[in-house]
Amino acid sequence: MCVRRCLVGLTFCTCYLASYLTNKYVLSVLKFTYPTLFQGWQTLIGGLLLHVSWKLGWAEIHGSSRSDVSAWLPASVLFVGIIYAGSRALSKLAIPVFLTLHNVAEVILCGHQMCFRKEKTSPAKICSALFLLAAAGCLPxxxxxxxxxxxxxxxxxxxxxxxxxxxxxARKPNALSDIDQQYLNYMFSAGKTSSLLCCFIFSVVLLALASHPTGDLISVPDFPFLYFYRFHGSCCASGLLGFFLMLSTVKLKSLMAPGQCAAWIFFAKVITAGSSVLLFDMTLTSATVGCLLLGGLGEALLVFSERKGS
Structure with a gap:
């Protein structure tokens, strides 16, 4: 069992590293800064592969009631916002900077749990939130x-x-599994998720509709690498890696306790940030490194609090 968990963790880290580096290469080096099209492509590939995996019995997706599907719709809309805004940010920011800012989402979750859900929060988790917030606030x-x-x-x-x-x-226990949620992020069904008819690529349609007003659809013919194999290969790799990252994340969460899962995610972020500094241009100063290390310390404290809580 321990060996299996290690293999799943290493697989997750490999997919995380490869996915971020590939996306950064397409967005920054090749400068394909048309996120509605890029993320629409990734969502389409992920949705189709997940649907095929389900039909072949490689992924278990349960039928969900209409009320469960409707209740998850706001989260699916947020999912589109996550990948769209994330692509915009990643195209302009270094990966270590992006990950440090991304970690502030944990501060939002912690604040909500303390202020609205009145949950007891450990001192380590509060210190973690403060460090993460301070690191992100000082970075600009x-x-x-x-x-x-x-x-x-x-x-x-x-x-x-x-x-x-x-x-x-906030979702009801056992209402939707992690894989069900991801399936609904890709596809919005008018009935149950088990229905083949009425299956609709929800995220792809939202991104496709947004591609015209944002100018992505009009500007993409001017992209200089549009017919180059490097661009085609990178886009295909990005779509496949995004799908495998999603599957490995779901597997990681299902096999491990929250503390162990947080530790693997932290390790994946560290090796991704370190590798990106070697592969992509990034100007480092002592103040910048201090902010990044403070963010790393904050996340390490978060891992510690999760492991202690579990």
């Missing part, structure tokens, strides 16, 4: 590659992530 003033647009979209992204996690925590 100490980032030599500061990009206002990147930070703006990162804030939208972390707000959507925080709201999404709050909705996840």
């Amino acid at each position: 003033f100490n980032d030599p590659q500061f990009d206002p647009g990147g930070y703006f979209w990162a804030v939208i992204h972390l707000l959507c992530v925080g709201a999404y996690e709050i909705l996840q925590k």
Whole structure:
């Protein structure tokens, strides 16, 4: 069992690392900054692969009532906001900066649990939230590659992530499994998720409708690498890696306690941030490194509090 958990954890870390590096390459190096099209493609691939996996018996998706599906719809809308704003931010920010800002979503979740749900919060978790908030708050003033647009979209992204996690925590026990939730994020069914008819690519349609007013659809013919194999290969890899990352995340959460899961996610972020510094241009100053280390300390405390709680 221990070996199996380690294999799942390593698989998750590999998919996490490869997915972030591939997305960063497409968005920053190739400069394909058309997130409605890029994320629409990834969502389409993920939805189709998940549906095929379900039909072949490789993934277990349960039928859900109409009320469960309707109740999850706001979370599906937030999912679109997460991937859209995340792509905008990642195209302009270095991966370590993006991940530090992304972690502030944990502060939102912690604040909601303390203020609205009146849950008891450990001192370690409170310190973790303060460190994460301080690191993110200091970064814009100490980032030599500061990009206002990147930070703006990162804030939208972390707000959507925080709201999404709050909705996840608030769902009824056993109402929807993690894989059911992801399936509904990709596909919105008019009836039960087990119905083949009426199956609708929800996220893809929202992103496709947004591609015209945002100018992505009109501008994409001018993209210089549109017919290059590097672009085609990277996009295919991105779609596949996103799907495998989703499956490995679901498997990780199902096999491990919250503390162990948080530790693997932290490890994946550390190796991803470290690898990105070697592969992509990033100007580091002592103040920037201090902010990133403070954010890492905050997340390490969060892992400690999760493991202690479990």
